[in-house]
Amino acid sequence: MTQSAKPVAPIWCPGCGDFSVLAAVKRAAANVGIPVYELVLVGGIGCSGSIHNFIEVNGLHALHGRLLAQAVGVKLSNPSLTVVAAGGDGDGYAIGMGHFMHAFKKNASILYIVMNNETYGLTKGQASPTSQIGFEGNVEPPFHAVLAALSIPAPNFIARTFSGDPKGMTAILEEALRFNREGRGFAFVEDLSPCVTYNDTYKLWREKVLDVSKLPDYDPTNRNTMFRLVYEALDQGRVPIGVMHRPKESGPNGLEQKLVGAHPGPAQADIGLSANLGAYQKLIGSLA
Numbered sequence: 001m002t003q004s005a006k007p008v009a010p011i012w013c014p015g016c017g018d019f020s021v022l023a024a025v026k027r028a029a030a031n032v033g034i035p036v037y038e039l040v041l042v043g044g045i046g047c048s049g050s051i052h053n054f055i056e057v058n059g060l061h062a063l064h065g066r067l068l069a070q071a072v073g074v075k076l077s078n079p080s081l082t083v084v085a086a087g088g089d090g091d092g093y094a095i096g097m098g099h100f101m102h103a104f105k106k107n108a109s110i111l112y113i114v115m116n117n118e119t120y121g122l123t124k125g126q127a128s129p130t131s132q133i134g135f136e137g138n139v140e141p142p143f144h145a146v147l148a149a150l151s152i153p154a155p156n157f158i159a160r161t162f163s164g165d166p167k168g169m170t171a172i173l174e175e176a177l178r179f180n181r182e183g184r185g186f187a188f189v190e191d192l193s194p195c196v197t198y199n200d201t202y203k204l205w206r207e208k209v210l211d212v213s214k215l216p217d218y219d220p221t222n223r224n225t226m227f228r229l230v231y232e233a234l235d236q237g238r239v240p241i242g243v244m245h246r247p248k249e250s251g252p253n254g255l256e257q258k259l260v261g262a263h264p265g266p267a268q269a270d271i272g273l274s275a276n277l278g279a280y281q282k283l284i285g286s287l288a
Ligand SMILES: Cc1ncc(C[n+]2csc(CCOP(=O)(O)OP(=O)(O)O)c2C)c(N)n1
Pocket: 045, 046, 047, 048, 049, 064, 087, 088, 089, 090, 091, 092, 115, 117, 119, 120, 121, 122, 123, 128
């Protein structure tokens, strides 16, 4: 397969933070040298989830909150593909929360990008699980995805970026894609992506972002330290960004390695009768 879908022009509002993510994904994939026919983008439901329509790759528009299940399915069916799932905070942390938590445990070598704008942009600005108290009448404290991710002891790559820092985002996405292509497991990157129409947080985030790698105790291989640093930054009203977990484990460690191994996966397997006659006969014999 050497062909990919043709992109259309983005339908996002001018200034939407998702434009930075689109540009960074393209740049990172090109810098890592991923051929377009090897890259699959699985979009969620929301403004952010339409990203796969705007880039020349093969993609699919998943069910709301179910993009991770579909992205893991793509990876297991053909582990040679580089699979990126991308969606919003509503998609990932509300309807998709159950799948979100399990993705860290499963540890398939896919990249999950959440464009967090602290609102449901597509449906016109309601409160989401990451909304601040007071936003659109919200009375609940915001969910913090990185703290939740750090609580799961799996060898995942975990990072947070900001659409106002496209260079930093590109570097982190590159590292995440390399991590995936080495089969090391699940990479989660939450991008702070302001919704300029319903929740314009650009100014606030520019003032408050804090690159955790600049902190004295920074050690992304140590979950305890990172949890404390992120928690303290939040406590001080800062917005932490940067690599928050970089596992020590270096070899292939992903779910696809454990379930599919050296097999090419169902999508590329020879399912013809002649190649499989012996196995079919054995199976039928076992039922007699
Ligand atoms: C099953 C289902 N429930 C609800 C909706 C309505 N809906 C569409 S997008 C969305 C949330 C979008 O928010 P988010 O995932 O944060 O994406 P954003 O638009 O902010 O990028 C909702 C609730 C739907 N499409 N399907």
